[in-house]
Amino acid sequence: LEGIGLGSVGTIQIKSNKFRVLRDADFQKLVGLASEVHRLKMGVTIVIQAARVVAKHRDNDAIELLCRSASMLSESSLLPEREGHDSFRITPEEALAYSGDDDLKGIRAADIPRPNIAR
């Protein structure tokens, strides 16, 4: 299974079924995208409502409303995302007060022991 890299999908075929195998990072990306469904549903509902208005009153305002709601749905701004969390910040006062520790001056990550967490 190690040969299944990021972005690729392995297939296991047994007698009665076929299974797809992918890396967890890819799986989490798919679950993340699937979680957008409820936001998309909201957008689709607005488009449907606008279409119903157009069906009843075929005037320029109604058609423009339909066009705008449909284009909003296709724009990524409807589904805002951010890449990772912002970083931990400290105040200038904290930076001054806590920067003088000799144990930590110039500390490198390689110097810090890591807990051994078997998974």
Next chain:
Amino acid sequence: LNTLSDLEKRLRSLSHNESAIEAVREFSQELRRSKDRIVVFNATGALVREPISCDETRSLGFTETDDHFQLLQGDIITTEAAFFLGERVCGSPKYAVLTSSCDLVPGRRENAVLLRIKPILETEENCAAKLNVLLQFKRTNAMYLPPLPGDSELVVCNEIDFDGVCQIKSSDLMLANRIASLSLVGWRVFASFARMVIARANERESEMRMAIEDRTEAGEAA
């Protein structure tokens, strides 16, 4: 307890008590040097451990229906299905589960609450000061965690951020990747912070509220 006033007096030292977080700080201060704090808090099983599994607890006799779990409070996970201020957070972010374990049973709650875990990198400005602040538990909204599995080699530590929460659908949370669980003491420290964030008050607020009620009672008596 005969009156609501008696109840208030009894709760006075319990509901907004800060002694738990003070105990955490005292423990850290007693370690004296940052080097010692790192050794203690980063030891295997100190604050974090491998994910606690249901098989493990079952083998210890926890076999009742309510003992079954998929996730526990304080578990450290990665997911791309959580939202912060309306934005979905991508890029394999890490979180600690804030929702109580008893509400994480499938089907019990529709949504769950997560806290952001932020890595501190050796390349960041004020890296040493940040590490120092966290190791001493000086902030009421930031809990120290050692580097975690999957962290880059530049990570010196992590921070559980109690300033703002993220939301996730419970069904999506069940598909998240569990990276670690908190140890017993890690879970208690975590709860001490969580409690502080929800129910912290300075003495002035307490005095202010009591003064308002005393004035109202005095007015009614007159």
